[in-house]
Amino acid sequence: MKDTDRFWSPALRGLRAYTPGEQPQGDGWIKLNTNENPYPPSALALQRMAEVVNDSLRLYPDPQALALRETIAGQHGLQVDQVFVGNGSDEVLAHAFMGLLRHGRPVLVPDISYSFYPVYCGLYGITCQQVPLDDDFRVRVADYLQPNGGVVLPNPNAPTGIVLPLDALRWLLERNTESVVVIDEAYVDFGAESAAALINEFPQLLVIQTLSKSRALAGLRVGFALGHADLIRALTTVKDSFNSYPLDRVALAGAQAALADQAHFTDTTQRIVASREWLATRLAALGFECLPSSANFLLARHPQRSAAQLQQALRERKILVRHFNQPRIADHLRITVGSQAECEALVDALSDLLAPIQNANEVASA
Ligand SMILES: *Cc1c(COP(=O)(O)O)cnc(C)c1O
Numbered sequence: 001m002k003d004t005d006r007f008w009s010p011a012l013r014g015l016r017a018y019t020p021g022e023q024p025q026g027d028g029w030i031k032l033n034t035n036e037n038p039y040p041p042s043a044l045a046l047q048r049m050a051e052v053v054n055d056s057l058r059l060y061p062d063p064q065a066l067a068l069r070e071t072i073a074g075q076h077g078l079q080v081d082q083v084f085v086g087n088g089s090d091e092v093l094a095h096a097f098m099g100l101l102r103h104g105r106p107v108l109v110p111d112i113s114y115s116f117y118p119v120y121c122g123l124y125g126i127t128c129q130q131v132p133l134d135d136d137f138r139v140r141v142a143d144y145l146q147p148n149g150g151v152v153l154p155n156p157n158a159p160t161g162i163v164l165p166l167d168a169l170r171w172l173l174e175r176n177t178e179s180v181v182v183i184d185e186a187y188v189d190f191g192a193e194s195a196a197a198l199i200n201e202f203p204q205l206l207v208i209q210t211l212s213k214s215r216a217l218a219g220l221r222v223g224f225a226l227g228h229a230d231l232i233r234a235l236t237t238v239k240d241s242f243n244s245y246p247l248d249r250v251a252l253a254g255a256q257a258a259l260a261d262q263a264h265f266t267d268t269t270q271r272i273v274a275s276r277e278w279l280a281t282r283l284a285a286l287g288f289e290c291l292p293s294s295a296n297f298l299l300a301r302h303p304q305r306s307a308a309q310l311q312q313a314l315r316e317r318k319i320l321v322r323h324f325n326q327p328r329i330a331d332h333l334r335i336t337v338g339s340q341a342e343c344e345a346l347v348d349a350l351s352d353l354l355a356p357i358q359n360a361n362e363v364a365s366a
Contacts (some may be wrong), residue, residue, distance in 0.1 A: 001246040011125065018119045030342050031319040036186075036298050037159075039268040041254070042261035045217070055071040061249045063240075068247070068256045072224055074194045075259060083221045084236060085255075087246040089210035089223025090116060092339060093152075096206060098124050099238040100112030100231060103151030110139055112150040112328055114158050114184065133264035133328075134156075137291055137299075138163050139229075141172040143201055151176060154184040156192050158259070159324065159334040161293025163192045173202045180231065182206045189214035189269050190276070196226050203228040211340045212294060214269055215258045222247060222255040272296050276337040284334075286354055287361075301332045306359050317349045 005013070021034035040046075069083040076083075086092040097120035101107050106129035109117045113130075121128035131143050138158045144151050151172070156163045173181060181204055183195045188209065206227040212218035225235055234318050239246060247255070258265075280290045280298055288300040301307060311323040311333060322334040337343065351358075 001276045011123070015122045016119065018116045022320060024320065024341065028318055029069065030319045030338065030345055032320040032336040032342065032346060033334075034218075034336050034354065035213055035215060035295075035304065035336045036218050037268065037272070037296070038337075038342060039216055039271070041216040041220075042258045042264040044264070045254045045258035047079060047258035049250050052249050054176065056249060058064065061245050061247060061252055062295070063083075063244045064268050065247055065252055065366075068252050068259075071256050071259050072226075076194075076199075076226055077228060078196070080198065080242050081231070082199065082226055083214060083220075084225040084227075084232045084234075084239075085247060086223050086225070086239065087243075087251075088212065088221040089184070089208050091221075092208050092223045092225045093117075093119055093182070094123075095238040095242075096180070096182055096208070096225065099234040100150065100182075100206065101126055101152075102149030102179055105147060106150045107152060108146070109152045110145050110154075110157060111115035112157070112160060113152075114154050114186075115324070116328075117152055130323065133160070137328075139163055139168075141168045143176055144172055148176070148179050150180045150182065150183040152184065153196065154186060156161045156187045156190070156294040156325075157298065158187065158295065159299050159322070159329065159332075160291050161187070161295040161297055161299055162291055163294040166193045166198070169195055170198060173198065173205060177204060180204050180206055182208060185209045186213055190228060190273060190296045190340075200224055203230065206231050211255055211258060215255075215265065216268065217258055219298055220254050222251050236358045271340070272337050275340045278340070279335070279337060279343045279347070282343075283350075286347070286350055297334055297336045299329065300331050301336050302354070305354065307331050307333045308348045313353050314346075319346055320348075321348055 019318045041329060048329045065085045068085055069080050073083045103126050106127040108129050108131050111130040118128045134140050139153060185194055185207055189193050199205055206225055208225045210223040283290050283300050288302050290298050290300040307323050311321055314321055
C-alpha cells in the first residue's frame, strides 16, 4: 500500500477494478473494440431528448421512472413492478450482486465471460467461482449444479458470442431453485431468444438488458432488469439506498422513445447481423477461426499470427479491436461488427497484414 492510500477503506485495497476498452481521442478511428453500435440512435429518441433540454431540468426526474418502466413492461408482457431501470446495465448488475446474490457462498460465472463480474464480487466481498466453458467455449449448464450463492450467465456469452438455448436455461432453472440466476442479455437482440419469457415461471430468474448495444445508446447509460416483483423490490431498495435518481430526464425521455422506435431498431440490427455474417466469411477466408456468434462481435484467432501483434498492427492503421490478455483467449481478438464500410476496411487491413502468410501458404501448398 502506498502511504498516500492510507485513507482508503480496506475493501478497496487489493481490489482489481474493471478496465473499459479504449475510447480514443481525435478523429479518424475505426472503433471495433467496445461493441458499440455503428449506426446512430433513433431519430425519434434524439428529438425527444432535445425537447426535454429546457426549463424542466430544474426539477428532479421521476425517481420511479414509471413511464419508462411501463413501456418496457408492455414490450415484454410483464407488470410494471417486474421492471427495474438503472444507469446502464452495469449499475443494474452491481445492484443485483449487492442485493440478490447470497454472500457467503460462491457466485458461479463462466471462466470466459464479462470481466466485470469478478470485480463486483471483489467490491462486495463475494467469492467468485469461475466455471470453465467446455473445449468449444460453450456453457455446460450441468456444471452449475453445485452449491452456490447465485449464477450469472451472459446470453449470448461475451466475449465468445455463443448462445445458450432457452431449453438449457430452463433445465438449469428447474434444478437451481434456491439462488438467483442472473441472465445478462446485453447482446440478446442480435440473435438469441430472451429468457424474459420464463420470468413468470421462475421467481429466481433475473434478466438484464441494456440500450447500449442494440439501441445505439451507450452514451446515454440506460439498462434494465426484468424479474419477479420481489427481486425487483430488492434492486429498488439498493437503488434507494444509493441514488434515488440514476436516470436523468434526458435519459428517461430518450430511452422511452428509442424503445418505441421498432422500425429503426429492426433495420439497424438486421444490418449488423448481415455484416457479422459477411465478416465471419471473410475472416475465415483469411485463415481466421471464428466462434459462431449471435452477438454484434466476433471472437477470432489466426493460427499463424499473435493476436497481440495483430491488434497493435491494426491500431497503427487506426483500427481498434479488443485483445484480452487472459488464459484460453489470449490468442483471440474480439472484433465488434461495425458498419459494412468499417468491416470492409478491417478486412482490407487484415488482408494486407496477412499477405506474407497467405503467399507463403500458397507456395507451400503448390
Ligand atoms: C456492454 C455490456 C454490459 C454493460 O452495458 P451498459 O448497459 O452499457 O452498462 C453488460 N454486460 C455485458 C456482457 C456487456 O457486454
